[in-house]
Amino acid sequence: MTAITEALRRLPKVELHCHVEGTMRPSTVVELASKNEIELPTSDPTQLYRYTSLDTFLEIFWLVQSVLGDGDDWARLAYESAVDGAEHGLVYRESFFTPARHLDAGQDLGDIVAGLAEGCVAAEEATGVRIMLIADIDRAYGPGPGLEMVQRLVELRRANAPGTDRVLGIGLDSTELGVDPTDFAPAFELAGRSGLRRTSHQGEVTPPTTIRAGVDVLGCERIDHGLSLLDDPELTQRFVDERIPLTVCPNSNIRIANAYPRLELHPYARMRELGLLATLNTDDPALTDLDLTYEYRSVMDAFGYTWDDMVTIALDGVEGSWLDPTDAGALRARITADADQLASSLATG
Ligand SMILES: [Zn+2]
Numbered sequence: 344m345t346a347i348t349e350a351l352r353r354l355p356k357v358e359l360h361c362h363v364e365g366t367m368r369p370s371t372v373v374e375l376a377s378k379n380e381i382e383l384p385t386s387d388p389t390q391l392y393r394y395t396s397l398d399t400f401l402e403i404f405w406l407v408q409s410v411l412g413d414g415d416d417w418a419r420l421a422y423e424s425a426v427d428g429a430e431h432g433l434v435y436r437e438s439f440f441t442p443a444r445h446l447d448a449g450q451d452l453g454d455i456v457a458g459l460a461e462g463c464v465a466a467e468e469a470t471g472v473r474i475m476l477i478a479d480i481d482r483a484y485g486p487g488p489g490l491e492m493v494q495r496l497v498e499l500r501r502a503n504a505p506g507t508d509r510v511l512g513i514g515l516d517s518t519e520l521g522v523d524p525t526d527f528a529p530a531f532e533l534a535g536r537s538g539l540r541r542t543s544h545q546g547e548v549t550p551p552t553t554i555r556a557g558v559d560v561l562g563c564e565r566i567d568h569g570l571s572l573l574d575d576p577e578l579t580q581r582f583v584d585e586r587i588p589l590t591v592c593p594n595s596n597i598r599i600a601n602a603y604p605r606l607e608l609h610p611y612a613r614m615r616e617l618g619l620l621a622t623l624n625t626d627d628p629a630l631t632d633l634d635l636t637y638e639y640r641s642v643m644d645a646f647g648y649t650w651d652d653m654v655t656i657a658l659d660g661v662e663g664s665w666l667d668p669t670d671a672g673a674l675r676a677r678i679t680a681d682a683d684q685l686a687s688s689l690a691t692g
Pocket of ligand 1: 516
């Protein structure tokens with residue numbers, strides 16, 4: 344590993360767009376599938392993650408989700424996810440989980456959240472990485488189950504159920520095409536009224552009208568992906584002026600959505616040039632053979648960024664986060680101090 348790659352690995356990093364299911368180690372998929380008697384198309388972990396488009400990717404994603412049978416499985420997933428992130432300098436993550444299919448199969452949201460939180464606590468003790476949670480509505484299941492999930496979440500929070508203090512807000516993911524995001528307005532309204540933060544996947548493969556609906560109708564404070572934003576200059580300017588964060592996942596857009604043939608053609612650099620708060624994230628790192636070190640290094644190379652540019656990107660992750668001002672300030676100070684130290688080691692090394 345070159346000195347700059349090692350420095351990027353050690354740079355403390357924040358991640359705002361990462362699905363816990365998408366971090367599952369292939370070996371864990373195989374073990375949990377056998378525990379829960381789920382049939383896999385192959386028992387060779389290296390052959391599991393194969394797909395050619397967003398839709399075939401989602402089939403694999405759903406398969407991975409299906410091996411999570413109980414709270415212990417969720418705890419294991421959350422733990423391994425954080426430990427694997429820590430290897431690549433992750434210090435804070437607001438992590439998605441998407442429980443629609445499990446709720447549909449009879450699992451209780453309370454058990455899922457408690458399990459995830461248990462794994463997060465154990466990982467925090469082992470590595471110092473702090474993981475908070477965002478409960479994603481799965482668009483494919485429709486607005487009804489989405490609203491029910493939020494209702495149950497609100498109920499659990501009121502009852503102070505274990506782990507619910509770790510759930511910061513809600514999101515909206517899965518299939519974009521053919522789904523009107525405004526159908527999910529009641530779920531988002533309830534979340535907003537109940538003090539939950541709001542974000543949603545928009546504009547990965549849909550036009551900027553869905554991004555506008557995300558902020559104006561769903562009340563989202565940030566947008567996940569938002570690739571088509573630049574097609575609407577007026578909306579782009581509003582995102583710049585209001586510092587509405589985008590959680591961008593350049594390598595995922597290439598590997599999952601096949602949106603661009605190579606990284607150099609991704610709009611990430613253009614987004615940042617325009618002054619957008621475009622954060623850098625991995626989305627589903629295990630399923631796409633990615634990690635935060637590679638994400639930072641490849642983006643640095645593709646767009647000719649300097650070390651200082653990469654530190655600014657890391658700090659933008661803090662600005663885009665839902666940390667309270669005190670914790671955000673402390674994290675910013677930590678990133679800056681570590682970055683200075685890494686920079687001087689690069690200069691002398
Ligand atoms: Zn995503």
